[in-house]
Amino acid sequence: MVLSVSERTFSQEVLESPIPVLVNFEAPWCGLCRIIHPLLLQFKAQCGDQMKLVGVNADDNFKLATTYKLKSLPTLLLIENGIVRQRLEGFRGREDLLLALEEIKVSYTNRPRAFSSSQTADLGCRSA
DSSP: OOEEOOTTTHIIIIITOSSOEEEEEEOTTOHHHHHHHHHHHHHHHHHGGGSEEEEEETTTOHHHHHHTTOOSSSEEEEEETTEEEEEEEOOOSHHHHHHHHHHHHHHHHHSOOOOOGGGOOOOSOOOO
């Protein structure tokens, strides 16, 4: 299940989240949005509690769509500590999205984290 967020809940659920958040800006009329939805659910399942997946209806949340300068739908933003770390837009279908999501998994698996040795944990997403 994807948590639906709005302008009212965006700050709490995304910007203040203790874990990275993949934000899916979508719209009910967007065919590609519906096509990629199962792929995003699969990605979320692979990442478990290490990453949050949320959906934003761009039509109902115009202020967010403007703030993040959406040019096309779907647009995916990877936000960590309130900062956009990665922006995925303009993909042409399943394969483009799968490659982009794999890139995110690899970058999170190989990225150094600021943990003490007693806190080390596998924070990268598991490969399928």
